[in-house]
Amino acid sequence: MLDYADELRVGVVELDNGTVVADAGVEAKGGLGAGIYLARLCMADLADIQPTPIEIDGITIPGVQVATDHPAISCMASQCAMWQVKAGNYFAMGSGPARILARKTKELYDALEFEEYSDVGVLFLESDTLPDEAAADKIAEACGIDPADLRLAVAPTDSVAGLVQVSARVVETGLHKLFTLGFDVRTIRNGWGRAPIAPVVGKATRCMGASNDAIIYGGETYYTVEYEPFDELLGYVKAIPSDTSRDYGAPFYKTFKECGFDFFKVDHHVFAPAKVVVNDLRSRRTLVAGRLNPQVLKESFGFEVANREG
Amino acid sequence: MLDYADELRVGVVELDNGTVVADAGVEAKGGLGAGIYLARLCMADLADIQPTPIEIDGITIPGVQVATDHPAISCMASQCAMWQVKAGNYFAMGSGPARILARKTKELYDALEFEEYSDVGVLFLESDTLPDEAAADKIAEACGIDPADLRLAVAPTDSVAGLVQVSARVVETGLHKLFTLGFDVRTIRNGWGRAPIAPVVGKATRCMGASNDAIIYGGETYYTVEYEPFDELLGYVKAIPSDTSRDYGAPFYKTFKECGFDFFKVDHHVFAPAKVVVNDLRSRRTLVAGRLNPQVLKESFGFEVANREG
Amino acid sequence: MLDYADELRVGVVELDNGTVVADAGVEAKGGLGAGIYLARLCMADLADIQPTPIEIDGITIPGVQVATDHPAISCMASQCAMWQVKAGNYFAMGSGPARILARKTKELYDALEFEEYSDVGVLFLESDTLPDEAAADKIAEACGIDPADLRLAVAPTDSVAGLVQVSARVVETGLHKLFTLGFDVRTIRNGWGRAPIAPVVGKATRCMGASNDAIIYGGETYYTVEYEPFDELLGYVKAIPSDTSRDYGAPFYKTFKECGFDFFKVDHHVFAPAKVVVNDLRSRRTLVAGRLNPQVLKESFGFEVANREG
Incomplete structure (x- = not known):
C-alpha cells in the first residue's frame, strides 16, 4: 500500500516514534483502490478481493468480491473489528493482523486456539482522525512491538475507502454470526462472497447504516464447511441470514434511530449476510438460506432518479 | 506490454530512429489480453481494468470493467483520443500519456491546469497502418523527446484489441460529455464503469459504430464527485446519458450513414454512457440517470441465432 | 504455486527421485485459490482465470471466468485431459504442458502441427492418490526429462480445488467438441467463457457429474475465429452446444448411471458448453447457439432450501 501511495491517493506520515x-x-x-488495499490489509492478505459489478433493481454499481481459503484466520482472527482503541481522546475501531499480537479479544483467540507472534504489526483504524504518537505507542505496547515496527492505516466511516472495506466484510459477517451462535468457525474451509459498496449517504452514522445494509440486504456468501452432525449444521445455517432477525426489514439507520442510537438495543442477529449457501464436505449436501432485498437497499442508498423527463 | 509480447500476440518493431x-x-x-494492455496504457496505468461477463438480453459476452481513482488525469489528460496524428500519408487518432507532453489539446490542459514533463513518451494510435519513422519523429518532436524514448502501440478500429480499448473508454466518455458541457471534471474523485466489448461486425466504420454502441447503449458508470451547488450538479447529471441526444435510439452506424458519414452532422451529445450513477460527497446524495438498451445493442452487434432447430 | 503453498493450503512433497x-x-x-492455480497450470499459464459470481435461478455462487488468446495451445495442447497415466496401481488423468513433451496424444499434436521441447515438465493429475516415485519416473520418461525436473500437482475429483479446475475447462470443452467434429481449432483466435463451480455433491462419480453439468448446463463461451467458408462454420457452430446431444436434459450422473457407468455408452456430444457465441473475423458475423439450463443445474448441485420458515 505504501509503495503505491500516490496511485491510491493515500497520504503517508511518519510519527516521531x-x-x-x-x-x-x-x-x-483514497477511493476504490485504497479501499481494496485496506480490505486486504484487514484480512492479513489471506483473501482475493476484487471490484465487481452488482445490480440493484436495474441500477449497476461497484461492489466487492471476496474469496478466502483461510476464513477463520483472515475473517475472525484478523478482519473482525474487535479492538476498541482508546488513548486519551483518541478512539477508533481496530481490525487487522495486529489484533492477533494484542489478543483482542482474548476469548476469541482462546476459542480459535490460535496464536502467532511477530516483530511487526499492521492495524486498520476506522476513525475520522489520524492517531497521534500516544495512540500509536499504546497500540504498539499492546502488541508487544516497537512503535517503529507498527504500521497503521486509517479511514473514516463516511469515506469512499472506508465504505469499500466494510462491504469487504461480507464473508466475515457470516462467520461472526456463526461464532456468536456457538459454531466452531474452524470447521469452515473456504469463504466467498460479494456485496455492493454503499455510496456516501450522509455523516458517519448514516454511512455506517448504509454500509451495514450493503451486507444485511445485499450480501451474498458461499461457504464450504466440514461439519458433523448434519442436523446441527442445518440449524446453524437456518440461523445465519439477516432475515432471521426481528430488526430485519428497514434500513439499519432507521432501526438504530428507533433504538435511540443505542447499539445494545439493536438485535445483533441482523448483522449477517442477506443470503448464504453452505456446501458441507462431510454430508456432501448444499444448503441455501436467506434472500436479497433490493428495495431496502435502494431506500438505504438513497438513489434518486434524475432523468430529464423525470 | 513489451515484456509479454508473445503471450499477448503483440508484434514489436524497432524503427531506425x-x-x-x-x-x-x-x-x-492481439486479443482480449492485448486490448486490456492498450487500455491500461491509454489510461496511464492509473486504472484497474479487468474482463467481466456482460449479459445482453440472455446472451453473455465479455466486457470490461474499469475503475480509476484519478479520473481527470487518466481519462481526460491521457485516454481521450484528442490528438490527430498526421505525418505525410500517415493518419491516426492518438491517446495516452504522451498527449500530456504534446499538450494535445492545449485548451484541455489549460482547463485542467495540469502539466507534467517526462523524457519518455507512450502513445496509442488507432490506425490500420503501422507508423513509419517520419510519423514517429513528428510525434517525438511534438512531445519534446528523443524518438528513441518514444513507445507507440497500434491497433485498427476493426481489430479485437482495438475494440476492447474502445469499450474501456466507458468512464472517459462520461467525463468527456461533462467536460463539453462546461463541468469542472477535476471535481470528479472516482470513476467506475463497465461496457460490453463489441464483436468485429464489418470494416472500420461499422466497427466504430458497434464500439460506440457498446458505450451508448450498454455502458454503465458510477462516479463520486465533490460539487457545489447541488442544483447545478443535478442539471449536469440529467444531461449526461446518451438518451438525452436527438440521435439516440438507432445503432450509431445507421445514424452516421444518414448524416452522410459526416461527423459534424451527428449530435455529439450521443457520445455518452447509457447509464450513470453519481454519488456527490458534498450533498451526500446519489443521482441515477439514463437506461440500458439491449435491443439496439443486439441489432448493432448483429447477433444471429444459430440453433439447430432455428 | 509452490511459492504460495501455505496461502493456498497446498502440500508440497519431494519424492526420492x-x-x-x-x-x-x-x-x-486447497480451495478456490488452489483450484485457480491448478487451472492456470493446466492452461500453461496462457489464460487469465478469475473467480466471478454466477447466479443460478436467484442463487449466487462462485464461478470462474477464463480468457485465452492462445486457445489451440492452452486448451487443446495443454489443458485437455488426454493422458491416461498408468504406473502399477497408480491411475490418473493427466493435463497440462507436460503432455506436449510426451505427445499425449500424438494424433492431436499432428493435427495441430505443434511441437515444443523443454527440459522441465509440469503435469496436473486428477486423482485421489499422490503419485509415487514409479509413477513420476514413468511420466518423466514419457516426457524425455529428468524426474528431478518434473513438477506434479494433484487433486481428487471430489475436492474443492479439483472442481474449480474442471469448471475452468469451459472454453476447452467447446474447442474439444469442435475438434472431434473435424474443425481446425487453429482458426480459433480467442476464447472466453465462464461457468459456475460445482459444490461437492457426493463421492468422485457424483462430483464428476456435477462438474460436467456446470459446463453442460451452465457454461457460457465466446470465441473469435477466422474461418471460411461461412456456411461450413455455421454448421459447426450449430453443432457445438450441449443441447444438440440426445443425452441432454438430465444431470450427467443420471445419464451415466442409466448407461451402466459405461463412458462409451454416453453420447459424447453432450460434453460441450451450454451456450456459445462465435464472432467470425472473415465474414464479420456473430453466431449465437445453445441455452442455459438453471433447472438441471439446481438439481445436479443439490441445492436445499434451508429457510427458517421453509
Missing part, C-alpha cells in the same frame, strides 16, 4: 500511518480518507482522498 | 512500436492488431493478432 | 509434488486436495485442503 517511527510508526508509519497511511491515511486513506481523513485528509487524503 | 529508435522508436519501439508494439503492433496489437495490424499484422499481429 | 527429485520430482516435486504439489497436493491440492488429497491430504491438503
Whole structure:
C-alpha cells in the first residue's frame, strides 16, 4: 500500500516514534483502490478481493468480491473489528493482523486456539482522525512491538475507502454470526462472497447504516464447511441470514434511530449476510438460506432518479 | 506490454530512429489480453481494468470493467483520443500519456491546469497502418523527446484489441460529455464503469459504430464527485446519458450513414454512457440517470441465432 | 504455486527421485485459490482465470471466468485431459504442458502441427492418490526429462480445488467438441467463457457429474475465429452446444448411471458448453447457439432450501 501511495491517493506520515500511518480518507482522498488495499490489509492478505459489478433493481454499481481459503484466520482472527482503541481522546475501531499480537479479544483467540507472534504489526483504524504518537505507542505496547515496527492505516466511516472495506466484510459477517451462535468457525474451509459498496449517504452514522445494509440486504456468501452432525449444521445455517432477525426489514439507520442510537438495543442477529449457501464436505449436501432485498437497499442508498423527463 | 509480447500476440518493431512500436492488431493478432494492455496504457496505468461477463438480453459476452481513482488525469489528460496524428500519408487518432507532453489539446490542459514533463513518451494510435519513422519523429518532436524514448502501440478500429480499448473508454466518455458541457471534471474523485466489448461486425466504420454502441447503449458508470451547488450538479447529471441526444435510439452506424458519414452532422451529445450513477460527497446524495438498451445493442452487434432447430 | 503453498493450503512433497509434488486436495485442503492455480497450470499459464459470481435461478455462487488468446495451445495442447497415466496401481488423468513433451496424444499434436521441447515438465493429475516415485519416473520418461525436473500437482475429483479446475475447462470443452467434429481449432483466435463451480455433491462419480453439468448446463463461451467458408462454420457452430446431444436434459450422473457407468455408452456430444457465441473475423458475423439450463443445474448441485420458515 505504501509503495503505491500516490496511485491510491493515500497520504503517508511518519510519527516521531517511527510508526508509519497511511491515511486513506481523513485528509487524503483514497477511493476504490485504497479501499481494496485496506480490505486486504484487514484480512492479513489471506483473501482475493476484487471490484465487481452488482445490480440493484436495474441500477449497476461497484461492489466487492471476496474469496478466502483461510476464513477463520483472515475473517475472525484478523478482519473482525474487535479492538476498541482508546488513548486519551483518541478512539477508533481496530481490525487487522495486529489484533492477533494484542489478543483482542482474548476469548476469541482462546476459542480459535490460535496464536502467532511477530516483530511487526499492521492495524486498520476506522476513525475520522489520524492517531497521534500516544495512540500509536499504546497500540504498539499492546502488541508487544516497537512503535517503529507498527504500521497503521486509517479511514473514516463516511469515506469512499472506508465504505469499500466494510462491504469487504461480507464473508466475515457470516462467520461472526456463526461464532456468536456457538459454531466452531474452524470447521469452515473456504469463504466467498460479494456485496455492493454503499455510496456516501450522509455523516458517519448514516454511512455506517448504509454500509451495514450493503451486507444485511445485499450480501451474498458461499461457504464450504466440514461439519458433523448434519442436523446441527442445518440449524446453524437456518440461523445465519439477516432475515432471521426481528430488526430485519428497514434500513439499519432507521432501526438504530428507533433504538435511540443505542447499539445494545439493536438485535445483533441482523448483522449477517442477506443470503448464504453452505456446501458441507462431510454430508456432501448444499444448503441455501436467506434472500436479497433490493428495495431496502435502494431506500438505504438513497438513489434518486434524475432523468430529464423525470 | 513489451515484456509479454508473445503471450499477448503483440508484434514489436524497432524503427531506425529508435522508436519501439508494439503492433496489437495490424499484422499481429492481439486479443482480449492485448486490448486490456492498450487500455491500461491509454489510461496511464492509473486504472484497474479487468474482463467481466456482460449479459445482453440472455446472451453473455465479455466486457470490461474499469475503475480509476484519478479520473481527470487518466481519462481526460491521457485516454481521450484528442490528438490527430498526421505525418505525410500517415493518419491516426492518438491517446495516452504522451498527449500530456504534446499538450494535445492545449485548451484541455489549460482547463485542467495540469502539466507534467517526462523524457519518455507512450502513445496509442488507432490506425490500420503501422507508423513509419517520419510519423514517429513528428510525434517525438511534438512531445519534446528523443524518438528513441518514444513507445507507440497500434491497433485498427476493426481489430479485437482495438475494440476492447474502445469499450474501456466507458468512464472517459462520461467525463468527456461533462467536460463539453462546461463541468469542472477535476471535481470528479472516482470513476467506475463497465461496457460490453463489441464483436468485429464489418470494416472500420461499422466497427466504430458497434464500439460506440457498446458505450451508448450498454455502458454503465458510477462516479463520486465533490460539487457545489447541488442544483447545478443535478442539471449536469440529467444531461449526461446518451438518451438525452436527438440521435439516440438507432445503432450509431445507421445514424452516421444518414448524416452522410459526416461527423459534424451527428449530435455529439450521443457520445455518452447509457447509464450513470453519481454519488456527490458534498450533498451526500446519489443521482441515477439514463437506461440500458439491449435491443439496439443486439441489432448493432448483429447477433444471429444459430440453433439447430432455428 | 509452490511459492504460495501455505496461502493456498497446498502440500508440497519431494519424492526420492527429485520430482516435486504439489497436493491440492488429497491430504491438503486447497480451495478456490488452489483450484485457480491448478487451472492456470493446466492452461500453461496462457489464460487469465478469475473467480466471478454466477447466479443460478436467484442463487449466487462462485464461478470462474477464463480468457485465452492462445486457445489451440492452452486448451487443446495443454489443458485437455488426454493422458491416461498408468504406473502399477497408480491411475490418473493427466493435463497440462507436460503432455506436449510426451505427445499425449500424438494424433492431436499432428493435427495441430505443434511441437515444443523443454527440459522441465509440469503435469496436473486428477486423482485421489499422490503419485509415487514409479509413477513420476514413468511420466518423466514419457516426457524425455529428468524426474528431478518434473513438477506434479494433484487433486481428487471430489475436492474443492479439483472442481474449480474442471469448471475452468469451459472454453476447452467447446474447442474439444469442435475438434472431434473435424474443425481446425487453429482458426480459433480467442476464447472466453465462464461457468459456475460445482459444490461437492457426493463421492468422485457424483462430483464428476456435477462438474460436467456446470459446463453442460451452465457454461457460457465466446470465441473469435477466422474461418471460411461461412456456411461450413455455421454448421459447426450449430453443432457445438450441449443441447444438440440426445443425452441432454438430465444431470450427467443420471445419464451415466442409466448407461451402466459405461463412458462409451454416453453420447459424447453432450460434453460441450451450454451456450456459445462465435464472432467470425472473415465474414464479420456473430453466431449465437445453445441455452442455459438453471433447472438441471439446481438439481445436479443439490441445492436445499434451508429457510427458517421453509
